[in-house]
Amino acid sequence: MSLLDVQGLTIRYGDETVVDGVNLFIDRGESVGLVGESGSGKSQSALAILGLLPRQAVASGSIEFDGQQILGASDSVLNALRARRIGIVFQDPMQALNPYLRIGAQLRQIPLTHKLRDKAEVDARVVEMLASVGLPDPQRQFRAYPHELSGGMRQRVMLASALIAEPDLLIADEPTTALDVTVQAQILDLLEDMRDNTALLLITHDLGIVAGHCEHTIVLDRGRLVEQGPTTSVFAAPSHAHTRALLAAAPRVDRGDVPEAVTGSTILSVGDAVVDYRDLQAVSKVSFSVKIGETVAVVGESGSGKSSLVRAMLGLVPMASGRVVYAGSTLEGPVEDRAQSQRRDLQLVFQDPVSALNPQMRVQTLVGEPLLVHEPQLSAAARAERVAAMLERVGLSRKFLRRFPHELSGGQAQRVAIARALILGPRVLVCDEAVAALDGSVRKQVLNVLRDVQADTGLSIIFISHDLAVVRSISHRVLVMYLGRLVEMADSETLFAAPKHPYTRALLDSVPVPDPVAMPKRAPLRGEVPSPVNPPSGCVFHPRCAKADARCGSKAPALRDVERTRVACHYPNA
Amino acid sequence: MSGNRSIRVTAGILLAVAIAALVGPWISPHDYATTNLENILSAPALSNMHLFGTDDLGRDLFVRTMLGIRVTLLVAIVASLVSLVIGVTYGAIAGFVGGRVDAAMMRFVDTLYALPFIFFVILLMVAFERNFLLIFVAIGAINWLDMARIVRGQTLSLREREFVEAARLTGVSTLRIVFRHIAPNLVGIVVVYVTLTIPQAILVESFLSFLGLGIQEPQTSLGALVDAGVKHMEGASWSLLIPATLLALILLCFNFLGDGLRDFFDARHPS
């Protein structure tokens, strides 16, 4: 008998069916990956297994856990199963942990509720659990509040809470989506180590994670189960078109064509840029340049200063020192002080299109506003025509003109934001994590729009991203930043083939590859990004670097050219 | 949906009350000031057209009540406008300028918040004779604080929103950003809070009138009528219950209207 046996699970909200007749089984100790894009019903299915669907959801079918029917079960039956038999790890540990309660107070409630420990022993058990998930100084973390911990540490706490009652099934719902890629690798490895004989249901949008961590794979599409089977065969020979589309849309960091380096004249250059915030330096002396028609990626984890760098360049935040030269003239001061011609040539696309579009304006006004400012002589009809043409360019029909932003999907809204940024025909477009929030298929469309416009107009793109697989597919050159410093810069070809900086190498190794056969086994980077308020001495990367020695701890390496790469490391070839 | 219905219903009731207050005294054969000592504290009756009865001076309570509603509504609306103008201007400046200016301006508001305002108002009323204008100013002066805080918070968060950054980058002028990007996003919350400050203003006015510190005889307001009604509630309960009920009804309607408007704006722009 399966540990978990789901038959014909259907979940409805009013007229909307979010899960439609899903069957799935999990055996004891087995690991199953549930993949799908947003709206595929994967998280809803997980909640149903724990009986946690919101009141307005109507579920039918059958969910049997170890012979016990869960759909329609009473609260007392469910409460006895939760944590004790089925543990869960949610996506964002900042949201999923109670910010008002100390870590210990939250965790001790679980063994107490399930009567696994009495009050005298429970604290020791919690501390033991915190130690086993790799929290340094667990006695102290026991008394800490969640906000005092880093993202990765919080997710370790979450994992401890899911496993403290030794359940038979662990559900992990996008457990690493909110984390940096090097930390993601640590958490996924920890998940493997900790679960032992516990069965795992791993829910994710990332095919690479499933490929690396699950024996069995299930693919959902708009509430329907479209494919399931052993992970190796699903990836090797997908039977359903949707699976094939998902795989085709998933970029790989380890192989595939890399755009060839661009030759030509420089259009924009940044020299020794420094950005200071109140008590920290976000960007420390970073220099780079962009050629006409070139896409330059700026890569780094949280706290790397990549967004601050481009914001200062654009004049949105003050640059403490350094210079920006665009087409031969210097750009200075806040964006308001810059010439209108310079402003129209440099545009920005944000990560979250919902907050980047004024909710009170229709698409027509949003996209047309830059024209109103820069080409006031244009008649309303001519302007409307330009707007419609631009929308068509990004793949949106005229029917979107009259819509408000909240009436658009994420991908549509991002295309509107891109249309707005492109309508003046800028020379340089900055994309700040512009595709990070999009599903694979939509991301592919948006990237294609950018490629096409670049091919037609010679647009230069500065592409900020934490996702190296996407970067590999679109950029000609890559800058890697760490704690506000530029650590490596090279052509994409060179960088992906032969990374010189240990940090770059670790980043590349941490990216999950959607191929169960090609998965390299590697040691994840230890620790997390330190606070920029108090950066490490010497080379800022040395506390996490496996190759660091005394010299790295005392002397900061200068940037230098090694073969075709510019790198800041004492031992670039080690 | 239900938000829409409650807006229609409460706005309808308020409109009806306001029309009655405007037209009522004009239709009635009585006026508000004429005393008739032979007919004091009479019960409501149709026969003599004393629809709400008479008071202890034999004055017609229907006309006086309608007059009281006029005064109450007038005070409320003028006081809310005062708080609207001061509060929105102050809050928008603090929020948009930001930084130290904002910190100083908000520190000042925090300080004022800690004052027992109502006692200052009483003090003012006593010290400077009872002055109708002063009531407006005093009530407006209390209510603008809330408005300033709300508008400032909203402006601050709007200013940091990415669509404002996007507009700055595109070369949109500061003036256009303020009026086309920020102001329209403030309208909803301002409308809601104006609606919610009206009942507060009514409360303060009627509180003062109840203590005998508000409007002067023979003029009257709902608070003053309740005060008079209390004195005779044992013999003439209607003289208390009618103005008390109307006052409660008006306050209830404004509160429901504010709630309805909040739901309405929330539904239109889910954040």
Next chain:
Amino acid sequence: MLRYTLLRILGAIPTLLLVIALAFLMVHAAPGGPFDDERALPADVEANIAAAYHLDEPLPQQFLRYMSGLLQGDLGPSYRYRDYTVAELIGTAFPYSLKLGALAMALALLLGVTAGTVAALRQGTALDKVVMGFSMTGISIPVFVIAPVLVLFLAVKLQWLPAGWSGTTGMSRYLLPVITLALPQIAYIARLTRASMIDVLSRDFIRTAYAQGLGTVTVVRVHALKPAMLPVLSYMGPAIAAILTGSVVVEEIFGIPGLGQFFVRGALNRDYTLVLGIVVFYASLIVFLNLLVDILYGAIDPRVRYQ
């Protein structure tokens, strides 16, 4: 936490000074004095009185004199009750107001939080609608309307409770005044609690708690109550002010010899030293209680301490 507390205490001092200065100025800018309505006094007598009350000194000097007295707990003599100092009058009247206010606040918190939490847990049901209907009504009816109506029905018509103050003793005489004073606050706190409890219960960490097998009572008690109480705590400042204001009316209607009644009488009699004394006393009380609320807020929400 200590740093936070000290900062809050330091922040309260300028507020207090401003309040005192404002009240002092207002009283002294007011035309007319307490002795105006007595028959016209000879000029030398008037001068004597002025000198006795230091009214002949320049204003800044009077203010300094007042402040130094204040620091020693001396609020000056009453103009009207000539045998008493203001401090003595406050000392006599305040215990009544304190008892009234504290009981009303306790009742409001107890009933308001309970009703709001129950309504939030039963959101959308008939029970929720009843609680919310009651609370909207409670917010909309002023104390000076509730008080006479309650007296009319419960005391005059049904004769269940004593209507007045004099002639009765014991706790029963507090019953009606306390209920009257508490009702609008019960209503407001119930609404506030319901809204914030619904908000907190929809947060992810509550889902986590349920996923750990905790029962509803434990989830609310351990996880939800603390954060849901933050808006209620923030409201305590305005609530204290509202209860002080309300007590003016309640004391007036029920004839309770509390501070509110002294204040209204003092104001009508132009007993400026008394009025000034009471305003300063009330203001200090509000500033002090707000300070307490702030510190408590810091204790509940670990994140505000660092800001």
